[in-house]
Amino acid sequence: MRLPLKTEYACQILAQLASTYAEEGVRQVEDLAVAENLSPNYSVQILTVLRQAGLVISRRGKNGGYLLAKHPDEITLADIALAMEGGSIIESSPGNEGMSAGNVHAAWVRVNEALLENCREIKLSELVAGSEDDSDWMI
Amino acid sequence: MRLPLKTEYACQILAQLASTYAEEGVRQVEDLAVAENLSPNYSVQILTVLRQAGLVISRRGKNGGYLLAKHPDEITLADIALAMEGGSIIESSPGNEGMSAGNVHAAWVRVNEALLENCREIKLSELVAGSEDDSDWMI
């Protein structure tokens, strides 16, 4: 199954915000979208979801923009995926009254939980281009 | 992201085949579809994919049908998911020339690999309704 572009874009936008986290300034949508080669309009919608999930903070009006709500070490892939996708990363349907439907569903729920654990181990700081964390495993 | 119904159905059909694996007889599509409450027509298409992946064997002609190609202990969720979905379970796009696109993609590739490992630990035999394996963790 395909990872939604929306989720990938969210990772990129947050990584971009993380790259200037130390400077403590806001970044405007236009700026973020250009750096990550994304549509500004679409980026706004993604940022709105991220704000509602508490991952970013926005300031409106002149000189407004966005900044991370937490340190890049304290945001994980699990946080991002859950923010964009809702309750679970892999969502399986509850079943269709078939004999094995219940067991199959339960198995995928387990898989989703294990997946969440894995995603919790990848920090946003590792996604930042040029960070010292990225050298050993990044391609 | 949603687990495709096709993949869930494949699990159900295989679990159904596994439930009569000891009897060594073939099961017809109609039989399997009724037991799992699925559309017979759609089940045919799923079984075709499973056959091409080497998970089931088919016999044509009168008294034909399907049977598992391996013991239910030797088929895992990873086998099933890969058969239905292709090279990877979670497929992320290679990137869009944004600054963080490469790192984000690489991270999700890692997640997919970890996910595959988890899926390798769930055997088809555990999905069979009423099996002795299902009591401790099944809902």
Place this chain on the structure above:
DNA sequence: TTTAAAGTTACGTCACTTACTAATGTATTG
């Protein structure tokens, strides 16, 4: 050797989702 039962393949399709664009509203600052 017919015949009917079964799998095989290809094509069609309709509703839904995704990834956007566009337009309008709202808050903040100088």
Place this chain on the structure above:
DNA sequence: CAATACATTAGTAAGTGACGTAACTTTAAA
């Protein structure tokens, strides 16, 4: 109050998923 930047909603075109339909092929049994 005017300029600026975020917020929200609506619209849409293309793609995908989950089927249904139909014609074909193979095989066992009568």
